[in-house]
Structure formats: structure tokens, C-alpha cells
Amino acid sequence: MLVFDGIIFSLQRSGGISVLFLELFQRLHKDLFQVINFNRELDYGIYRKPRILERFRDFKLESPCALFHSTYYRLPEAFKGPVVTTVHDYTYERYFGPVRKFVHSWQKNRAIFGSEKIICVSESTRADLLYYTGEKYESRCVVIPNGVSTEYHRLASFTPTSxxxxxxxxxxxxxxxxxxxxxxxxxxxxxxxxxxxxxxxxxxxxxxxxxxxxxxxxxxxxxxxxxxxxxxxxxxxxxxxxxxxxxxxxxxxxxxxxxxxxxxxxxxxxxxxxxxxxxxxxxxxxxxxxxxxxxxxxxxxxxxxxxxxxAQFSWDRTFDRTLAVYEQLLGHQLMERE
Incomplete structure (x- = not known):
């Protein structure tokens, strides 16, 4: 069982991070994963934690779990299996005030230090990660670019306006x-x-x-x-x-x-x-x-x-490469590729 924490859906109404994980969930077989959510109701059979403050600290996994992937820099307590963290950017480190920057960076770095694999959404983010945390994490990093929805396309009935x-x-x-x-x-x-x-x-x-x-x-x-x-x-x-x-x-x-x-x-x-x-x-x-x-x-x-x-970017490619990371850590295939 793959377990995701669903934290990001409590923290933002919309945005690139929540889009990324929803695209992954849509492509995973439903019997392969569980998402522990903390606030908003979502599809995909997501289990909902009743206490909203749980989103600000580590938590215990309540079901058998082979691999854990946080949607936003959290770690499960006393978990012995592989952990994956996706690093999206270093906005807080660059632009936010000292208190918010410290809290966010502390939490992010704990997740990075405790992860067997670190997915960066761009080479730029990977370079930022190595700058802020050191070259020793380079071997754990893999760059998997985000995709773009096929719902975006040209419409013949529209001409550009001002x-x-x-x-x-x-x-x-x-x-x-x-x-x-x-x-x-x-x-x-x-x-x-x-x-x-x-x-x-x-x-x-x-x-x-x-x-x-x-x-x-x-x-x-x-x-x-x-x-x-x-x-x-x-x-x-x-x-x-x-x-x-x-x-x-x-x-x-x-x-x-x-x-x-x-x-x-x-x-x-x-x-x-x-x-x-x-x-x-x-x-x-x-x-x-x-x-x-x-x-x-x-x-x-x-x-x-x-x-x-x-056309060089797609969520299918993002999913396939992310699934390959899971399978590498687990040592076996999770799904047949379409």
C-alpha cells in the first residue's frame, strides 16, 4: 500500500502542488494507495483525519504501508519503510520573513533528510535544494518535471481579444x-x-x-x-x-x-x-x-x-517516472504500463 498524507489539500485551494498529486492519484489503481486527508473532502476514497491540527505535526500510519509520500514535507512517526518527498521550490527561503522561513525550512529539511528519494520538479529546484542543503543529497535526487492537462487546447470558435x-x-x-x-x-x-x-x-x-x-x-x-x-x-x-x-x-x-x-x-x-x-x-x-x-x-x-x-510535457510522463521511483524503492512492479 502506498500512503500519501493529503496535507496540501488543507493548505491551498488550488495550485501546482495540489494539481500534481491529483494527477498522480487519478492514474494509480485505487487498491494500491490511500490518502490521509486532514480537512477538505476529496475523491479517491480518501480517509479523513478528524483533528485539523494534525496537519502541523508528524503522525502515525494507521494501515499497512509499504511506502510513504508526503504531499507537503511531512514524515510519519516510527515508519521503517521508504519515504519519498517531492520538493517544489524554495520560495520561503528566498522571499519570506524569518519566522515563516525558519518554520518552513525546518520542516522541509526534516522531510528531505528522512527521505530515501527526493523528487524535484525541475533542474532549477534541484540546484536550489543542493545549494540550501548540501551536495550530500545529490544521489537521492531525481528530476521529474510536472505535466500539463489535456483539457487545455485550441478552440476554433475563439479569436483573440485585447x-x-x-x-x-x-x-x-x-x-x-x-x-x-x-x-x-x-x-x-x-x-x-x-x-x-x-x-x-x-x-x-x-x-x-x-x-x-x-x-x-x-x-x-x-x-x-x-x-x-x-x-x-x-x-x-x-x-x-x-x-x-x-x-x-x-x-x-x-x-x-x-x-x-x-x-x-x-x-x-x-x-x-x-x-x-x-x-x-x-x-x-x-x-x-x-x-x-x-x-x-x-x-x-x-x-x-x-x-x-x-507537447513535450504530460502528466502521463510525470506519473510513469514517479511510479518508477516507487517501484525502484520497493523492488517490484506495481502496475502494468498502458
Missing amino acids: QVLFVGARAGYKNFKALVLALSTLPDLRLAVVGGGAFTSKERGFLEAHLSNRYAHLGYLSNRELNVEYNRSFCLVYPSLYEGFGIPILEAMRAGCPVIAVRSSSIPEVAGDAAYLMERGDPCEIRAALDFLNSSPNRAEFIRKGLERS
Whole structure:
């Protein structure tokens, strides 16, 4: 029995980490695994822990378990079998204050130190891990890139509008303000924001000052709904200064939506030459990138490259490589490959 702790589904409403594990669960035979969940109800026969504070500490496994894989840096008590940890990024270590950084890093490092295998979602994240924890863990690391859902695809019935799309959280390093300032000088373009929570009063004030009547928050969207927005958008601007991976880049590319992003961390690794990559991601660079895409031949070329690039990533590949890690640790095959 493979056991996952399901912690991530208590910690985030949506995001790349929860997407990754849901994609894995959908592909595992149901009699092979159990997920111990702590808060939200999920599918796949997940057992629910009644005490929400359990998510903040180690716990005892309550069923026979051959291998344990935490969704977010936890360890089971007194477990003698192999443990797998997936490391997604080093955002806390780079950008958060001392208390949150210390707690998160302590917990993450305990999981890393106690794991037989450490899966990194990108070469960039692997490099960060070795920088923060030391080269001695290199032999335990394996890079398994995230995938992208097949629900993202081109829709023949849509033509691009003047909408510029921003997807995800808007914290400082996500560089959201730079996009707003760039768009403030381009009155023909509108901003659409997906996810990341409702606008705060401070954000609304900033948006009103720079993009009055030219912005909207579309809320949390399903894959199909988000696919429509990618298809109708002039482009996705993904100005983040740091990412562990960057799934929205691939989603947009699969949907035929050109991508503007910053040449930093994992982003060149994911985007290849199929996105317009800026060096700094400041408002002037973002405006120059938008002007460049406004040329029909340039935009069409990035669409073509994006479709080719995104085809190199899939959740099936991610699953197959993750399953191979489990089988290597257990010493036997778990499932027939389709």
C-alpha cells in the first residue's frame, strides 16, 4: 500500500502542488494507495483525519504501508519503510520573513533528510535544494518535471481579444504590480486575473489608479473555463521573478496563447524558446514585449512554438517516472504500463 498524507489539500485551494498529486492519484489503481486527508473532502476514497491540527505535526500510519509520500514535507512517526518527498521550490527561503522561513525550512529539511528519494520538479529546484542543503543529497535526487492537462487546447470558435491574462498568486515576487504599470501605458489592452484570491482594498486602489475600468478578477476557474480564457486572450503575462516550475506557462501554450515571462529560475527550462523571455520583468520590458507580440507574424510564431513545446510535457510522463521511483524503492512492479 502506498500512503500519501493529503496535507496540501488543507493548505491551498488550488495550485501546482495540489494539481500534481491529483494527477498522480487519478492514474494509480485505487487498491494500491490511500490518502490521509486532514480537512477538505476529496475523491479517491480518501480517509479523513478528524483533528485539523494534525496537519502541523508528524503522525502515525494507521494501515499497512509499504511506502510513504508526503504531499507537503511531512514524515510519519516510527515508519521503517521508504519515504519519498517531492520538493517544489524554495520560495520561503528566498522571499519570506524569518519566522515563516525558519518554520518552513525546518520542516522541509526534516522531510528531505528522512527521505530515501527526493523528487524535484525541475533542474532549477534541484540546484536550489543542493545549494540550501548540501551536495550530500545529490544521489537521492531525481528530476521529474510536472505535466500539463489535456483539457487545455485550441478552440476554433475563439479569436483573440485585447485581454491580457495573469494567472495565480500576486505576492511581491510574482511581480504583479509591474504588469499593471506596463498596461497603464497601453490603453487598448485590458487585464484579466485568475486565482490568487479576491483583490484586497489596497490592490483595488492601485488598479483603479492605473487601470480604471480596464481590469477584472475572474475568480477560480475550472480547467475548461480557464482554457476558454487562454484562447480568448492576447497573451499570458507571467512576470514572476521566481518559480519552482510554472505550470500556467504550459497551459497557455497548449491553448495557443502566447506567453511573456522572465528569464529566471525554472522558467527558461519550462518555456524553452517558445516564450518571450525578459531579463528583468520591469514595466518597460513588459511593455516592449507586448508591443513585440502586437505584430501578427511574431505572435503567430510564438503560438506555433508554444504548441510544440507544451507537447513535450504530460502528466502521463510525470506519473510513469514517479511510479518508477516507487517501484525502484520497493523492488517490484506495481502496475502494468498502458
